[in-house]
Amino acid sequence: MYYCHCSLCRRSSGASFTTTAIVGRRDFAVTAGQELVAGFESSEGVRRHFCSRCGSPLYSSAERSPGTLWLQCGTLDEDPRVRPSFHIQTGSRAPWIEIADDLERFEGTPGSADLERLYFSES
Amino acid sequence: MVHGHCGLCRRNSGASFATSAIVGASDLSVVAGQELIASFESSRGYRRHFCSRCGSPLYGTSDQAPQILVLRCGTLDADPLVRPSAHLHVRDRAPWIEISDDLEKFEGPVGPGDARRIYFSGTSLLGKGSE
Numbered sequence: 001m002y003y004c005h006c007s008l009c010r011r012s013s014g015a016s017f018t019t020t021a022i023v024g025r026r027d028f029a030v031t032a033g034q035e036l037v038a039g040f041e042s043s044e045g046v047r048r049h050f051c052s053r054c055g056s057p058l059y060s061s062a063e064r065s066p067g068t069l070w071l072q073c074g075t076l077d078e079d080p081r082v083r084p085s086f087h088i089q090t091g092s093r094a095p096w097i098e099i100a101d102d103l104e105r106f107e108g109t110p111g112s113a114d115l116e117r118l119y120f121s122e123s
Numbered sequence: 124m125v126h127g128h129c130g131l132c133r134r135n136s137g138a139s140f141a142t143s144a145i146v147g148a149s150d151l152s153v154v155a156g157q158e159l160i161a162s163f164e165s166s167r168g169y170r171r172h173f174c175s176r177c178g179s180p181l182y183g184t185s186d187q188a189p190q191i192l193v194l195r196c197g198t199l200d201a202d203p204l205v206r207p208s209a210h211l212h213v214r215d216r217a218p219w220i221e222i223s224d225d226l227e228k229f230e231g232p233v234g235p236g237d238a239r240r241i242y243f244s245g246t247s248l249l250g251k252g253s254e
Binding site: 001003010011012013014015016017018019038040042048050051052053054055056057058072073074075079080082083084094095096098100101 | 124126133134135136137138139140141142161163165171173174175176177178179180181195196197198202203205206207217218219221223224
């Protein structure tokens with residue numbers, strides 16, 4: 001679970017930054033309303049899926065990582081019992097956002113050496 | 124400009140909270156893509172408008188106050204030169220959010236006595252009120 005400050009995430013959410021959790025595709029199921037889920041390709045090979053009725057961003061998928069989904073955590077009804085562990089793309093953060101926590105920060109995208117540690121060993 | 128932590132704002136943004144600015148309805152114009160803007164009534168008399176192509180939340184409108192729009196600040200390309208003045212609905216905040224700044228906090232909505240002060244004063248970088 002992490003915060004992303006990139007401009008695509010800000011636009012897609014309308015928010016100051018997004019809060020995203022990485023989940024296995026097999027661990028995620030749409031139990032109702034699948035026919036209402038729309039998607040668009042926000043960058044090459046990456047699709048953002050959203051509710052066509054209300055626009056709410058739901059999750060993203062990437063062709064290069066078909067077993068993974070990136071879940072937009074604001075949509076969750078219940079406490080996921082994980083907590084954000086880092087910020088990415090802080091170089092693109094909204095001008096009104098000051099990051100005051102002590103989570104690890106990346107100006108851009110974490111390198112591959114950091115990714116596994118960050119994504120799968122979080123609080 | 125305020126941060127809104129209510130459950131509707133979290134769901135609609137997919138984010139931990141929404142950041143919104145009140146603007147005059149006559150001060151915002153859609154210069155392209157009007158035909159792509161869809162909307163839904165998220166609570167009685169309040170419509171949330173979004174891009175039907177990508178889902179991006181754009182602004183909200185209220186039957187009660189047709190002279191204003193509630194603009195989703197994450198959609199802005201340029202620095203609006205205003206800064207957030209308060210957190211609203213903090214009792215509904217996401218369980219992973221700890222508010223550590225010193226902005227004013229409201230457990231629920233801003234009451235009518237505070238609305239003008241919260242929405243329109245003290246946060247502009249323009250050297251005058253942002254009204």
